Amino acid sequence: MPDKLGDSLDRAVESAFTRPVPKSAQAQMKYLVKQFKGTKAAAQALGVTQRTVERYVVGKLKRPRKELAARMEREVKKRWQPQVRARAKKQAATTDGIVVSTRARFGFTAAPGTTDDARIRHITQALPPRWAQQLFDARDQGATEQQLLDIAAQGLGQMYFRDDGRRARDLMVEFTDVEEIEIEL
Template identity: 60%
Template sequence: MGLLQDSLDRASAATATRPLPKTAGARMRFLVRHEKGSTRQVAARLGISRRTVERYVKGTLRHPRPELAARLEQEVRKDWQPRVRARAHKRAATATGLVVETRARFGYSGAPGSTDDSRMRRITQHLPPDIAARLLDARTAGATESDLRKIVAEGLRDMYFRDRGRRAATLDEVRLTDIDYIELDF
């Protein structure tokens, strides 16, 4: 996964209203319930045997290896409270938008005679609901990391560089490269 996809996943996970299950057995039971009782699918998701999944569900095994514990938490976090996530996505796409905080290299193309040398910038900017909707729809449709970067770059072009049309009207394209970090929030 890319930086933007991971950041969207973290922002979605932060909308949870209840904490994740604490024990490995409770997490395993949650995944089995989510997969409609299929221990085979849970085992495939975690990269372990079906019998190991059954042992955690039964309570025979309690303390997973660190790498299994990390994968287990990651898989539970992906599926935790899907309706709460869907509400947050809908609210961001229709009413509130997204907040982007990034430190990245921005370059642009504009009017002849202007400089297009890229440079590192730290930007925190609110993106309106229409850009949030495009970003979330593209993520749901399976867009690549570069497609998501283009959407964020267009949003930052309109909101940060053009200041909603009040300046830099000749600014054509903003390129978002060399991302140091990026955080999205609903």
Template identity: 50%
Template sequence: MATIGESLEAALQATATRPIPVSPQARMRFLVKTEQGSTRRTAARLGCSQRQVERYLAGKARRPTPRLAAALEREVRRSWQPRVRARAIRHAAQRGVVVETRARFGFTAAPGSTDDPRMRRITEQLPPDVTAELLARHAAGASEAELRDILGVGLGYAYFQDRGRRAVGLDVTVTDIDHLDVGLS
């Protein structure tokens, strides 16, 4: 099951123009630099001790545990090339993103219509305003439920309402996301 946050993060990380540092020491050095030289904040971010961070910086520790290696890679990828990432977010907020998903969609509509939730495979470009809100909420650390609600509004407008040409007032809910791929245009 794909999550919206992971899909957005993968799309943003794909905009990087250079590879991330390879060695654990270089990765640790980069994270400490992003935290303005604070080994304490870096340790809290990675979930390890401040002394462990200092050992990597001094070159005394070279092989991280699998948990620390995964945390190092995840945090470096999130902080890597912030200006490139910000430019990609601005560009996507102006043009929208393409979302390909397989999920269960349900909706409330006028009486007499069929509103039973069912699995659908949809590929649509989200409107720029919805994209901007989705990316801003993701950056602010919104929950998966909040991101799902925003995605439901955007896909409801783009797919079910045909960008405002039909089914006005339709309220779309997205559940059971089976597959989700976000493409920054």
């Protein structure tokens, strides 16, 4: 299954973390109990019993099953270093922008009578802060993967194919069959 753009955005922000995310099940559970302000809320968020959460906190249980381990890691990363996360997003959205590296099918149509059939291309392109802002805002508002891809396609079309408005102004870019996509801050 190809990488998802939303997951890649999350990994890019996580690369800005200044401290490592807790690794052990006990440390992760303790962190989640603290974040949720109690074992009951943590248990509800993870879909387990309150007693199970308590056993992980005191160290009686040490190895969660695969699904629970993935949920715990996802919930911890979602809440880990919120100020660092916000600062990284703000910097990308105001000054630095992002770099999109993708292997996908690109095609485009231009003026009547001219077309270029879609083909697989590998493109690495820096996108200015306005595109980073749009992607982060859409991700934070719960946009679907397709909506995120549409924003990325607009950005790649503008910066890569139209050279930020200096050529091919009427070019409409199609961005499909994403094989891989990676975002860097």
